[in-house]
Amino acid sequence: MNAALFVTVLLIAACGLIYELVAGALASYLLGDSVLQFSTIIGTYLFAMGVGSWLSRFIHRGLASRFVSIELMVAVVGGFSSTLLFLAFAYTDAFRPLLYLLVSLIGIFVGLEIPLLMRLLRDRLEFKDVVANVLTFDYLGALGASLLFPLVLVPYLGMARSALLFGIINAAVALWSTYLFRDALPNRRRLQAGSVLVLALLVAGFAGAERITRTAESSMYADPVVLTRNSPYQRIVLTAWRGDLRLFLNGHLQFSSRDEYRYHEALVHPGLAAHPSPKRVLVLGGGDGLAVREVLRYPGAEVTLVDLDAEMTRLFSKHREMLKLNGGALLSPRVRVINADAFRWLAESSETFDFAVVDLPDPSNYAVGKLYTTTFYRLLRQHLNPGGMMVVQSTSPMFARTAFWSIERTLGEAGLRTWPYHVYVPSFGEWGFILAGTGDYQTPARLPAGLRYLTAEAVAGLFQFPTDMRRIPVRANRLDDQVLVRYYSSEWEQITQ
Structure with a gap:
């Protein structure tokens, strides 16, 4: 019996953390600035847990009934939290208020759970054993959740179904608890019926979650959504309308098939065509294979593509429309695909190249911003052969002027000469690039x-x-002070307001 109770602690701890991680990840996907989103959500969640723990002191009777009721409430609120947030973002302006309301409610419920459970156990065990065992299993549950979330849940289930799955677990714990505490539950039948009802509701939600998410996402994009994928790093969405295929990562447009050639030709050829005989070319980012397609126009060039997201390179190596767009570039025998963090790969590799294409997402958060720092550019410079050059996609010099010139200055302070340039891409407007090297x-x-x-x-x-x-x-932009992320966020926020 005691073992079952401690497993209950482990499960409810895992559920609580999963809801918090879902909220943080979803806010980062939709709003950007992962550091801000996770920091404020974690802070709000912990504060709310404190409020819940404090409120538990006012519950004097019917502890078992209160515990089961709280489990059912957190199952419903936590389980449907991701779905509600998707719908709020798509159809209302209330995403932020709803986000922090849900995080607060879940935190309060979780803060109530553990004190009530500890009080229920105090008649079965000595107090020191109650505290030690409950906290041990609480921390073990948190560890399990933190590993499952990025490795299994996000890639295979997505945000909405992950939250609903753990809502089902919470409801199952409530139903199981009606058996564990049956002697202390005068209203046991009613609580069992409520648990079964909540379980059925969550199972139905789980079954329809993908349809609900697709419906919400469809309203977020101008064109019909034709494909969605979850990876440990991002939400991948493809839309299509009258021959125009568009890729969105975490809601941000990456290209339109109608004019992507302007961007990718301007990214690659001003620098690469200036090299007398490029043999080895490095592409960082660009998992869609479109920059690689342009590099392969040079007959003697062999390409090493380093992209973090295996789902991206897999999609653009197999999907029929993607293969048509990139010309099957990622399947070429002259191309080697490596799925790794660009920073870490450069630090560990000893390979050198004649030219490097840095086609990374805009520096909208600190995780990406580290790839725009003096440290990163100095590291990349070490991988260039004598006379080698690099080109960096550098956001818009029109709409993010400060960010663009910050990238240029960062390259300069990394010991590189720079040649900034820009091109007009209809889908994006004016877009900027910076060539850099140590020669002429x-x-x-x-x-x-x-x-x-x-x-x-x-x-x-x-x-x-x-x-x-x-x-x-x-x-x-430096690794210990990523001013570029602040420049970028401030400028693009002004545009979108």
């Missing part, structure tokens, strides 16, 4: 055949900036 640069006299947009004559013009996009005083 001259615009190429010729470009590969078959380009749809860029010409050798047009390359020189890309390096000219109008007055409203020219260099401004900024700070460099």
Whole structure:
């Protein structure tokens, strides 16, 4: 009996942490700035747990009934939390208030659970054993949840179904508790009926979660959603309308098939075509294979692609429409795909390259921002052969002017000479890139055949900036002070307000 009670502690601890992780991850997906979202959600959750623990002192009678009732309430609120947040983001302006309301309610319920359970156990065990065992299993449950969440739940179930699964577990604990505490439950039949009802509701929600999520997501995008994937790192969404295929990562547009060639030709060819004979090319990010497609236009070039997300490279290696778009670039025998963190891979690798393409997401959070620091660029510089260069996608010099020039200054402080340039991409507007190296640069006299947009004559013009996009005083981005993330977030928030 005591073993069953301690397993109950483990399960409710795991459930509580899963709801917190779901809220933090979902807020990061939809709002960005993962550090801010997780910090405020963890703080709110812990504070609410304290409130729940304090409130438990006012419960004097019917402890077992209260415990079962609280389990059912946290099962419903926590289980449906992700679904409610998706719907709120899609259809209302109340996402943030609902987010913190749900986190607060779950925290209060979880804060009530453990004190009540400890009081129920005090007649069975000595107080010191109650405290030691309850806290031990509480921490074990938290550990299990923290491992399951990124490795199993997010990749295979997604946010909505993960929350609902643990809601089902909470409701099952409530039903199980009506048996464990049957002698202390005068209203046992009513609580059992309530537990079965909540279980049925959550199971139905689990079965329909993907449909609900798809419906909510469809309203978030202008075009019909044709494919969704969850990975440990991001939510991948593809939309399609009249031949225009668009990729969104965590809600942010990555490309439109109608004009992506402008972006990728401008990213790769001004720098790579200037190299007399590129043999080894490194691409960091760019798991869609579109930058790799452009590199493969150079007959002697072999490509190493390093992208964190295996789901991205798998999707763009197998999906029929994706293969059509990238020309099967990731399947080429000249391409080696490595799924790893770019920072860590560079730190561990001794390979050198003639050219590097840094096609990473915008620095909207600190996890990505570390790949835009002086430390990262110095590390990448060590992997360039003599005369080698790199190009960095650098957000918009029009809409994120401070961020763009901060990237340029960061490259300069990493010991590199820089040549910033920009191009107009209809889906994005003005977009910026920065070439960097330790030698000299001259615009190429010729470009590969078959380009749809860029010409050798047009390359020189890309390096000219109008007055409203020219260099401004900024700070460099450092690993211990990621000012770039703050620049970027501040500028894009002004655009979207």
